[in-house]
Amino acid sequence: MTDTTLPQPELRPDCPNFSSGPTAKFPGWSLDKLQTEVMGRSHRSALGKARLKYAIDLTREILGIPDDYLIGIVPASDTGAVELAMWNMLGARPVTVAAWESFGNVWIQDAVKQLKPANLTVLEADYGEIPDLTQIDKGDDVVFTWNGTTSGAKIPDTDWIAADREGVTINDATSAVFAQPMDWSKLDATTYSWQKVMGSEAGHGMLILSPRAIERIESYSPSWPLPKIFRVKKDGKLNRSIFEGATINTPSMLATEDYIASLEWAKSIGGLSELHARADRNAKIVHDWIEATPWMRNMVSDPAKWTNTGVCMVFQGDWYDGLSDDNKAAVPKNIAGMLDKMGIAYDFNGYRDAPPSLRIWCGSTVEEEDVRRLLPWIEWAFAQVKAELS
Ligand SMILES: Cc1ncc(COP(=O)(O)O)c(C=O)c1O
Incomplete structure (x- = not known):
């Protein structure tokens, strides 16, 4: 045979x-599960802002994000959120970018070819492997991808991130955040997009900032220019209204409603x-x-x-x-x-x-x-x- x-x-x-x-x-999804009241309304109307804020609040509740962390909806999906964090925070200290597949390599290219911070270390590993993260200096800022979506390799733990680190961690968690436990105390800027683990419509990035990340953004101004969609400061302070639903630019309310529906499903199960x-x-x-x-x-x-x-x-x-x-x-x-x-x-x-x-x-x-x-x-x-x- x-x-x-x-x-x-x-x-x-x-x-x-x-x-x-x-x-x-999600199982049972259909278009009529989406609330449509906000469609055709301004995202800056009271209703628009309330729905964006609700998406943020549900995110905090489901992911168990500490109260003193901020959660923002930002432009350009996960890429936008990671780059917003890199552009706003890097350059203040030595930087290590660690990568082990295609998306992590994009962040390496951002650092090596675009930002070019002083004292840059690149840690790479081939598909299927993860570089030795324990060699990262606790004085460095670190950019890494929690779960390499194109190789299927996730970090096994966060023991390599020092509790008393001096640098900040920028964590691209887009294919992990609702599937694997996040160790929030070790994570300063965490990002993801809606179309990954929750199966929602794409378009927007989520940016979760720890108090240390907030402190970095408020105490440091990078030497490179920031495009409008990366500008999160107002009068030298972090613009907190962005983290309450007053988005930097216009979001898709349809995508927002789809994300909300998926979070409500998550809660229901x-x-x-x-x-x-x-x-x-x-x-x-x-x-x-x-x-x-x-x-x-x-x-x-x-x-x-x-x-x-x-x-x-x-x-x-x-x-x-x-x-x-x-x-x-x-x-x-x-x-x-x-x-x-x-x-x-x-x-x-x-x-x-x-x-x-x-x-x-x-x-x-x-x-x-x-x-x-x-x-x-x-x-x-x-x-x-x-x-x-x-
Ligand atoms: C780990 C990782 N980073 C970044 C991206 C890019 O995400 P987006 O298309 O939401 O910008 C992806 C997309 O699959 C990803 O898996």
């Missing part, structure tokens, strides 16, 4: 959306612990399957660094190793393409700059049963692709 005789699985995922962002909408548990359960199904599948391995070798959101896997074995580079790249591409055409699963080919791989989003909006149903289809499609390329 050859692999191609593998029978086609019978059960299809109910929801075929396995993209790493925008991710699947039990809040953060249940969001974590859902992602953990989904990821465990995929992790166990990878371990039991001889032609596949997790892109990340150390289980302590395995993410529970965008799980990334690469191919292995004599057959795969003997393929040309083009054919190696064709394996995940053809598997994902085949299941996309059949409407079984969308958008789970690995990231374009990552090694040839599959990436299955396991965040909390994805249903466990859908993950379970997807895996036999990947086995089936692999058998077809193997026959095709042999």
Whole structure:
């Protein structure tokens, strides 16, 4: 019996959306779950501001963000939020930027090519690894990505961040924040965007500032220019109204309502612990399957660094190793393409700059049963692709 005789699985995922962002909408999502009263109104009307403030308040409640931290809705998605933090805060002290996949590398490029702060250290590791973060000086400001969305490697802990650090930490948490516990006491500027773990519409970034981050912004003015969308100070002080819903520029109220709906769903299922548990359960199904599948391995070798959101896997074995580079790249591409055409699963080919791989989003909006149903289809499609390329 050859692999191609593998029978086609019978059960299809109910929801075929396995993209790493925008991710699947929460179960039961529909447009009529969104409040529309604010549509067509000014975001600066009392109602507009109240809805933006409500999004901020719900964020604080669900993520358990300390009362003395500020939460702002800022322009340009997670990229905007990370760059706003970098542009406002870096340059005051030595800086380390640590990266281990594509998005972290963007922050390295920002530092190396755009900001060029004095005393810059770059710490890099290849896809699947994490650099030795313990070597970071506690006097440095640090920019890092909590969860590398394109490699599936997350930081295993925050022990490497000193409680008595002198620098600030800038934490790109976009694919982790609702899925993994955040150690707020170690985090000074944390960012994310709505389309990741909550599956909401994209457009805006969230910026969460600790008292130390606020102090840095208020006591320091960078030497480089700040575009309007990064300007968060008024009369030398942090403009606190931004953190109460008076956004820097015009937000999408439709996206805001969608984000609110997802937070209300999160609350209705039990809040953060249940969001974590859902992602953990989904990821465990995929992790166990990878371990039991001889032609596949997790892109990340150390289980302590395995993410529970965008799980990334690469191919292995004599057959795969003997393929040309083009054919190696064709394996995940053809598997994902085949299941996309059949409407079984969308958008789970690995990231374009990552090694040839599959990436299955396991965040909390994805249903466990859908993950379970997807895996036999990947086995089936692999058998077809193997026959095709042999
Ligand atoms: C870790 C990480 N950083 C930054 C980004 C960019 O996010 P955005 O498109 O919201 O700016 C992404 C997007 O997937 C990401 O995963």
